[in-house]
Amino acid sequence: MNTAVSFQGYARQDGRKGIRNVLVVAYLVECAHHVSRKIVTLANDMDVHLIGFPGCYPNQYAYEMMRAVSTHPNVGGALLISLGCESMNRDKLLKEIRASGRPAELLVIQEAGGTKATIEAGLAAVARIKVEADKTPRVPMALSELIVGTICGGSDGTSGISANPAVGRCFDALVEANATCIFEETGELIGCETIMADRAITPELGEQIEACVAKAEHYYRVMGFGSFAPGNADGGLTTMEEKSMGAYSKSGSSPISGLIKPGDIPPTGGLYLLDVVPDGEPRFGFPNISDNAEIIELIACGSHVILFTTGRGSVVGSAISPVIKVCANPETYRRLSEDMDVNAGRILEGEATLDEVGAEILQNVIDVASGKRSVSEELGHQEFILTYKSFEPIGPSCLPVRQIA
Incomplete structure (x- = not known):
């Protein structure tokens, strides 16, 4: 086969490259699922994806998975949605996503004013994050990558x-x-x-x-x-x-x-x-x-x-x-x-x-x-x-x- 095949990837600050530049809206407990889903639905963008962890109790595997997928090479930015009292370490997760070079924001429903207020704030956050994510440089990417x-x-x-x-x-x-x-x-x-x-x-x-x-x-x-x-x-x-x-x-x-x-x-x-x-x-x-x-x-x-x-x-x-x-x-x-x-x-x-x-x-x-x-x-x-x-x-x-x- 032709091993010289290449295509345009998205260059991440950690040195990895992605083939997509999606923005994830991540609920950090099931109680924040509905609000997050409404944000994604109303954003009406194929590159805005809903992810999340439903559990309220702490679990290291779940945290590591959320960190891994939120900093995946195909992800260009993240919006975290917290109810406010779950065990997921939202501040640490936000810090790690930002440390990867991706734009990221956090909304806490209990502090933002409830369902409607968080959805409105979430849509504005998605727009801001997407503007930053769209600045990601495109670079050649080899099949071997x-x-x-x-x-x-x-x-x-x-x-x-x-x-x-x-x-x-x-x-x-x-x-x-x-x-x-x-x-x-x-x-x-x-x-x-x-x-x-x-x-x-x-x-x-x-x-x-x-x-x-x-x-x-x-x-x-x-x-x-x-x-x-x-x-x-x-x-x-x-x-x-x-x-x-x-x-x-x-x-x-x-x-x-x-x-x-x-x-x-x-x-x-x-x-x-x-x-x-x-x-x-x-x-x-x-x-x-x-x-x-x-x-x-x-x-x-x-x-x-x-x-x-x-x-x-x-x-x-x-x-x-x-x-x-x-x-x-x-x-x-x-x-x-x-x-x-x-x-x-x-x-x-x-x-x-x-x-x-x-x-x-x-x-x-x-x-x-x-x-x-x-x-x-x-x-x-x-x-x-x-x-x-x-x-x-x-x-x-x-x-x-x-x-x-």
Whole structure:
């Protein structure tokens, strides 16, 4: 492939580059959700996105996630909306966003005068922040500077033989170009731990990969329910092992360079596994209550773009980073074509090869990075969800120095 591909990015003061320049309106507790949503709705701008954390109780994971997404390379500015008595450290969050070089403001509903007054003040703040964010310089951005995440949702029996391996082909090409690729959901990779360990660039990393999948298996066993939905079975998947192998195929065949946790930024190009299952004994419920919870964790790790594969069909997108939909099932594509970017079902009907669809997905990544709106962006999808979790810091064996031949 042509590794000299480049496009115009947004230069951030921390040295990273973004492919979008969105402004986030962030509620810091559910009590501020309605006011924040009204501000975003009335702003009526595709580049003003709603994000937030609903919980009132303190949680370090939630804070770190809000910091990570509010300072993501695709974010140009932020407006924080607080009720006034929640546990989220609003002043620290505001300070960290401003320290990243982004314009940011804070409104406290209890001090601003209530719903109507805060909405009015919020709209004025959005206008001010947007003027500053629009001054962000544009600079050339290489393919090697992209971080691309992938997730599967609404999987069926076709996912693992068309869309997922096609994304794997795209990942292989991106890694070859020294871009960064992230695949996730250790709870959906149970049974694949030995295969992944064999691909790790060091034996120590392989041991960490096996341990994190064992943690996921324990977590789901205690919860009494694995990552296998009724729709998966209705769509032709018969076992967890079958689903795991299909999910695994999204990773392609490149060496695995590291194991990260939500909010960790991969230090170099390469392929990374994201461990999304909380550390310690199960105490926060299911590891991810929906696909969008995983998408947000991929974004918190710096993903500029998300590749979302689906067999049964999914219409979600995301705030902050564009979602590219790759449909595995040709029948699903015919029903939901207006929500899809790529029809990988053509592989099953003999109209295209895995390599050809992989190349098409890669071209979609380049086009979206160059400014083209993905289908979910055009439709206005900006889903965001964040819950309670707890993680321990990763050790040095999770991010070994890559051996460059």
